[in-house]
Each structure stands twice: as C-alpha cells, then as structure tokens.
Amino acid sequence: MEKFVTLSAIAAALPQANIDTDKIIPARFLKTTQRTGLGKHAFDAMRYLPDGAENPDFVLNQQPWRKAEILITYDNLGCGSSREHAPWALLDFGIRCVIAPSFADIFFNNCFKNGILPIRLPREVCDELMGDAQMGSNARLTVDLPRQVVIRPNGEEVPFEIDAFRKHLLLEGLDDIGQTLKHEATITTYEKRQDRDKSWLPTIHFD
Amino acid sequence: MAARTLFDKIWDDHVVETLPDGTSILYIDRHLVHEVTSPQAFEGLRLAGRKLRHPERTVAVVDHNVPTSDRSLPIEEADSRNQIETLERNVKEFGVPYFPLLSANQGIVHVVGPEQGISLPGMTIVCGDSHTSTHGALGSLAFGIGTSEVEHVMATQTILQRPAKNMRVNVEGTPGAGVSAKDIMLAIIGHIGTAGGTGHVIEFAGSAIRGLDMAGRMTICNMAIEAGARAGLVAPDETTFEYVRNRPFAPKGEGFEQAVAYWKTLASDEGAHFDREVTLRAEDIGPTLTWGTSPETVLAITDTVPDPAQEKDEAVKAQLQRMLDYMGLEAGQKIAGTPVDVVFIGSCTNSRIEDLRMAAQVAAGRKVAPGVRAMIVPGSGNVKRQAEEEGLDRIFLDAGFEWREAGCSMCLGMNPDRLTPGQRCASTSNRNFEGRQGPGGRTHLLSPAMAAAAAVTGCLTDVRELA
Numbered sequence: 001m002e003k004f005v006t007l008s009a010i011a012a013a014l015p016q017a018n019i020d021t022d023k024i025i026p027a028r029f030l031k032t033t034q035r036t037g038l039g040k041h042a043f044d045a046m047r048y049l050p051d052g053a054e055n056p057d058f059v060l061n062q063q064p065w066r067k068a069e070i071l072i073t074y075d076n077l078g079c080g081s082s083r084e085h086a087p088w089a090l091l092d093f094g095i096r097c098v099i100a101p102s103f104a105d106i107f108f109n110n111c112f113k114n115g116i117l118p119i120r121l122p123r124e125v126c127d128e129l130m131g132d133a134q135m136g137s138n139a140r141l142t143v144d145l146p147r148q149v150v151i152r153p154n155g156e157e158v159p160f161e162i163d164a165f166r167k168h169l170l171l172e173g174l175d176d177i178g179q180t181l182k183h184e185a186t187i188t189t190y191e192k193r194q195d196r197d198k199s200w201l202p203t204i205h206f207d
Numbered sequence: 208m209a210a211r212t213l214f215d216k217i218w219d220d221h222v223v224e225t226l227p228d229g230t231s232i233l234y235i236d237r238h239l240v241h242e243v244t245s246p247q248a249f250e251g252l253r254l255a256g257r258k259l260r261h262p263e264r265t266v267a268v269v270d271h272n273v274p275t276s277d278r279s280l281p282i283e284e285a286d287s288r289n290q291i292e293t294l295e296r297n298v299k300e301f302g303v304p305y306f307p308l309l310s311a312n313q314g315i316v317h318v319v320g321p322e323q324g325i326s327l328p329g330m331t332i333v334c335g336d337s338h339t340s341t342h343g344a345l346g347s348l349a350f351g352i353g354t355s356e357v358e359h360v361m362a363t364q365t366i367l368q369r370p371a372k373n374m375r376v377n378v379e380g381t382p383g384a385g386v387s388a389k390d391i392m393l394a395i396i397g398h399i400g401t402a403g404g405t406g407h408v409i410e411f412a413g414s415a416i417r418g419l420d421m422a423g424r425m426t427i428c429n430m431a432i433e434a435g436a437r438a439g440l441v442a443p444d445e446t447t448f449e450y451v452r453n454r455p456f457a458p459k460g461e462g463f464e465q466a467v468a469y470w471k472t473l474a475s476d477e478g479a480h481f482d483r484e485v486t487l488r489a490e491d492i493g494p495t496l497t498w499g500t501s502p503e504t505v506l507a508i509t510d511t512v513p514d515p516a517q518e519k520d521e522a523v524k525a526q527l528q529r530m531l532d533y534m535g536l537e538a539g540q541k542i543a544g545t546p547v548d549v550v551f552i553g554s555c556t557n558s559r560i561e562d563l564r565m566a567a568q569v570a571a572g573r574k575v576a577p578g579v580r581a582m583i584v585p586g587s588g589n590v591k592r593q594a595e596e597e598g599l600d601r602i603f604l605d606a607g608f609e610w611r612e613a614g615c616s617m618c619l620g621m622n623p624d625r626l627t628p629g630q631r632c633a634s635t636s637n638r639n640f641e642g643r644q645g646p647g648g649r650t651h652l653l654s655p656a657m658a659a660a661a662a663v664t665g666c667l668t669d670v671r672e673l674a
Binding site (some may be wrong): 015016017018020022023026027028030031032033034035045050074075076079080081082083084087102103104105106109110113114163164165166175176177180181183184186187190191194198199200201202203204205206 | 223224226227228229230232234236243244246247250255257261263264265266271272284286287289290293304305324325327330335336337339350351352353354355356358359362363364365367369401402405406432435437456457458462463465466469501522523526619620621628638640641642643646647
C-alpha cells in the first residue's frame with residue numbers, strides 16, 4: 001500500500017449527501033478479479049451520458065478537477081454495499097483523500113486499507129472547503145497527516161481526528177495483515193481456549 | 208460485572224487482544240465467501256505466500272453473478288463465468304468448503320448460512336457483503352467487510368475493529384393486517400434515516416420483534432445496514448433455538464444443549480446501557496414502501512409523494528427533486544395506483560419460504576396484470592424445493608409469475624436479471640439506489656405481499672384491499 005504523509009492537491013466538491021457505493025461504482029463493473037482499472041467507471045451514471053459521452057456538467061469531467069485528488073461531499077459518504085471496488089475506483093481515478101461530515105462505516109474502513117485518507121469534518125467546514133475547491137487550480141488544499149490538519153488556500157489550518165493505529169499504518173504504508181500476524185501466538189491461545197470452552201462449536205467439512 | 212448488552216457480550220467473548228489505541232483483534236467464527244468480493248483477497252494471499260488459516264470455518268457459495276434461468280445451460284456472460292470459475296479454482300486451492308452452482312444447497316449466502324446451521328447464535332460472522340447483518344437475526348454479531356478485510360480474515364481468522372456503540376430499536380404492540388417484517392423495517396429506516404445507525408450495532412427488541420418468526424427477524428436485520436448500522440441483531444430465544452435445532456451443521460444432542468445453555472446467557476442484561484434508544488408502535492405501521500432513491504424515503508401506501516417545495520435546506524430540496532425526476536413521479540401524487548412494469552420477489556431480504564408463502568397467499572387464484580413481468584426467485588435450492596413440495600410454484604405459475612432458480616437476481620443488476628431504463632419495479636429487495644437494479648431502473652421497496660399485490664393489479668396497491 002502506498003504511504004500517505006502529506007498531500008497537496010486539487011479538491012473537487014460534490015455537494016450531495018448519501019453518495020452510495022452503487023453511485024461510486026455500479027454493480028455491473030464488479031465482475032473484475034483485479035483491484036485496478038476501475039477508475040474509468042467511477043461515478044459512471046453521473047460522469048457519462050446515456051450515449052457514453054462525458055457529461056460536461058459533472059465536476060470530475062471539468063478542468064482542473066479532472067485531476068482532483070481530494071473529494072469533498074456531504075453526509076454519509078459511501079453508504080450501501082461493502083464493495084471495496086468503491087475505494088478502488090476512487091484510487092484508480094486518482095483520489096487519495098475524501099472529506100465529508102460523516103461516512104458509512106464499511107466504506108470508511110475500506111478507504112484506510114487502500115491508502116485513502118477519509119477525514120470527518122463538520123458540515124460548515126465542508127462548505128468552506130467546497131468554496132475553496134471552486135477556485136480550482138488556484139486553490140490547492142494540503143492535507144498534513146503527521147500534524148492532522150487540512151491547510152486551506154488562505155493558510156488557515158483545520159484540525160482533524162484519526163485513530164493512532166490507522167495513522168501509523170497510513171504513514172508507513174503498512175499491510176495490516178502483517179501487523180496482526182505479529183499477534184499470532186495470542187490468536188492461537190484464544191483458539192485453544194475457545195476449543196475448550198465451546199467444544200460444541202462445529203467446524204464445516206464437506207465430503 | 209456491569210450490565211452488558213447482547214452486542215457487548217458477543218464482542219467481549221471474541222476479543223483476542225486489545226491494542227494500545229483501543230483497536231481490538233476480534234476473533235471470527237464464520238467467514239462466508241462469494242465470487243464477487245473474494246478474488247482479489249485470494250490473490251493477495253497467493254502473492255504474499257500466506258495460507259488461509261481456517262478453511263473449516265469458512266464456506267463459499269456463488270450467488271451474485273449467477274443466472275436464475277436454466278442451470279443446465281452455460282453462463283453466457285464471460286466476465287460472470289470468469290468470476291465463478293475463479294472462485295472454483297480458489298476454493299480448491301485453499302481447501303474451502305463450497306456449494307457449487309449445481310448443488311441442491313446453492314443459494315444466496317445470507318439464506319444458505321442460517322438454513323444450513325452454518326451461522327449460529329453467539330457467533331461472530333463476516334462476509335464481503337454488507338447484508339451479512341442478516342445473520343444477526345440468530346443473535347450473532349454479523350457484519351459486512353471489504354475485500355482487504357476478507358483477506359485479513361482468511362490469513363488471521365480475525366479482524367481489526369473498535370467496539371461499536373449500542374442502539375436499541377423497540378417495536379411494541381401487534382402489527383395490523385397486511386403488515387410484515389419488511390413494512391416494520393422500512394418504517395424504522397424512515398424514522399431514523401439511512402445514517403441513523405452509523406457507528407452503532409442495533410439490537411431489535413420489543414413485543415412485535417419477539418413475535419416475528421426467524422425469516423421476519425432476518426428481514427429486519429438484513430436492512431440494518433440500510434439504516435447505516437454496523438450490524439443488527441435480535442436476542443436468541445426459543446424461536447431461535449427451535450429454528451437452529453437439527454439444521455445440517457448445527458450442534459447435535461449434548462452439544463446442542465450446551466450451546467443453548469450458552470446462548471441463553473447472551474440476552475442484554477436488565478439495565479444495560481444503550482447509547483441511543485428508539486421505540487415505535489407496531490399499530491402505527493401500515494403497509495409501507497419507498498418512493499425515492501434512498502431507503503429512508505418511505506411512505507405508507509395510503510400516503511402521497513412529498514413536495515420538495517416544503518423543504519428549507521436547498522441541498523435537500525435539490526436531492527428530493529432529483530429523486531422525483533429519476534423516479535418519474537410528481538410531488539403530491541398518491542403513491543397507490545402508480546403502474547409498475549416489473550415485480551421482483553426475492554433477494555437476501557425476502558426470499559425465504561415464509562416470504563414466498565406470503566406472496567402466494569395474495570397471488571392465489573389471481574392473474575398477473577397484462578404487461579407486467581413478475582418474477583419469483585427463491586433464496587436457495589432448498590427454499591425452491593420446499594415451495595414446490597407445498598405447491599407454491601403451481602400457484603405462482605398459474606397466476607403468470609416466472610418461477611426461477613436461486614440467486615441474487617434482480618436485487619443488484621450484475622447478472623442477466625436487470626431492469627431496462629425507465630422500467631418501474633415493485634421489489635422485495637433492499638436498495639432503491641439509482642441504477643441499482645439496472646441503469647435507469649426505478650425501484651420501490653416493499654414486502655412480498657405488497658409486491659404480489661402490485662403484480663396482480665399492475666400498480667402499487669394497498670394489499671389490504673385484496674384481502
């Protein structure tokens with residue numbers, strides 16, 4: 001996984017609530033067995049017209065936001081399906097940071113696993129950042145993960161919260177499976193205790 | 208020990224270790240796998256040279272991609288076939304128990320798990336699918352995960368999580384005529400909103416929930432994710448134990464008695480703390496459906512479609528207008544009487560035998576309205592067989608419904624069962640997002656009985672009028 005330390009980039013505003021994962025990547029594009037290549041289908045229904053041409057009204061089809069690496073939305077971003085294809089599609093498009101007043105739980109988790117930083121900020125702050133985003137390439141936002149601040153074009157710093165463990169994984173670009181496997185002895189001990197205390201717990205074997 | 212909730216007890220019982228920042232390594236008892244969200248996880252294991260730690264605690268099934276037509280024919284869509292064949296290679300390589308397409312037990316993962324006794328009370332259960340919350344109906348902690356987490360569970364049989372907050376939704380009283388679990392759950396989502404449960408695990412309680420059979424409880428917990436909750440659950444009781452008894456993979460004899468003794472300890476303690484609590488009266492809930500493109504846009508069938516002009520928040524107003532335009536509805540119109548093109552009865556929300564019985568009761572002796580395509584898609588091969596033994600297939604076929612093979616079907620538009628642009632569907636599934644059932648498709652979520660009523664009248668209809 002790519003590290004996330006600081007990001008200074010163009011931000012795109014998508015002022016909608018409840019942007020669901022079907023909107024981010026419709027189910028018909030989930031038939032891949034790869035993690036990559038989904039960027040061209042990100043936001044398919046909003047991004048393309050019925051004849052397949054780009055919808056010129058959609059922000060990510062406009063300059064300079066075609067190169068946006070930060071996306072700002074309203075509440076409950078990523079609701080719906082657990083599909084990790086949603087953050088894969090965003091990442092493949094080039095998005096490394098998503099900012100919203102609130103996120104759906106599974107999508108929030110899935111972002112971290114792919115080196116995308118999801119940041120929760122109050123609606124009023126999101127409105128201000130969306131205003132900054134309107135200024136396009138004249139107004140880059142900077143996300144400083146070590147210091148946990150978003151720096152606005154006017155220099156104002158907006159602090160954000162993040163779990164220490166997740167911050168560590170992002171900063172180092174670490175695979176969390178490797179981290180968990182450091183605790184393998186504890187897992188084995190747990191399993192022995194469970195085998196003893198819940199001997200009725202069936203395992204599954206097919207003939 | 209302080210009073211604990213059902214969620215607290217299952218959580219505490221599965222914490223392997225808590226890390227300094229409060230993240231826990233949580234043990235997973237069952238990992239359910241399907242073809243869409245697993246290929247990249249298996250590939251990840253292979254690339255890292257890792258083993259799947261416990262294939263015997265893992266079960267795989269194909270459901271999302273599969274056609275629900277004649278199973279003897281090859282799968283026409285090449286990318287679907289590839290995903291299914293990839294799963295078949297992976298389960299063989301990693302030794303995972305697997306219900307193949309032609310197995311009599313094949314079906315939707317969230318129907319198969321409980322049906323086979325693979326999912327049991329008190330367990331932690333995960334699957335790369337948000338509707339894993341369904342299994343919480345058994346009194347288990349069950350939730351959907353992304354593919355990276357699927358790989359994490361495969362490699363470690365654990366997941367990294369922080370504890371959720373506790374929420375309790377009580378539904379008290381006796382539901383009226385024409386009201387089933389689906390109506391209750393739609394009403395709950397309408398009440399608390401699609402983000403109402405975010406960060407929480409919802410325990411569903413109260414006399415109306417206690418009075419539901421297991422299929423009804425599964426319908427409720429299934430859509431907990433539509434309320435934004437991490438999981439939904441119902442305390443295991445005699446209804447649960449009777450359901451689980453004698454299921455193929457459930458414990459038997461002495462083991463079953465030990466298990467029941469343990470399961471009985473799981474109910475939330477008197478005085479346990481809930482961060483949020485909501486109570487609804489079952490009597491206030493009528494036959495309910497959605498009008499818009501978010502599951503929280505619910506109406507009683509007797510209601511009219513909302514008017515965006517009444518909204519103050521400009522963003523909300525714009526969103527409501529967009530929904531009306533997408534759905535082809537007018538502000539203020541009565542929702543009843545709106546013509547439908549397609550009726551879909553199926554999905555992990557409503558495809559169990561109890562659901563099919565409710566639909567058959569309405570369909571019996573009636574005919575599908577001219578010009579309406581009506582499909583019944585049983586949740587599993589076993590549901591299908593049982594329905595045929597009960598003669599439900601004849602009722603549906605005589606009425607002009609299609610009687611299909613088990614799978615996710617028209618719930619999500621990634622197999623041949625799809626809406627075409629502009630088609631309006633009365634659907635027993637769980638999501639009405641734009642394009643969910645096919646690009647441009649218009650979805651109204653409702654109960655099996657209401658769906659059957661729409662099929663035979665050709666429009667959204669109050670099922671009580673057909674009694």
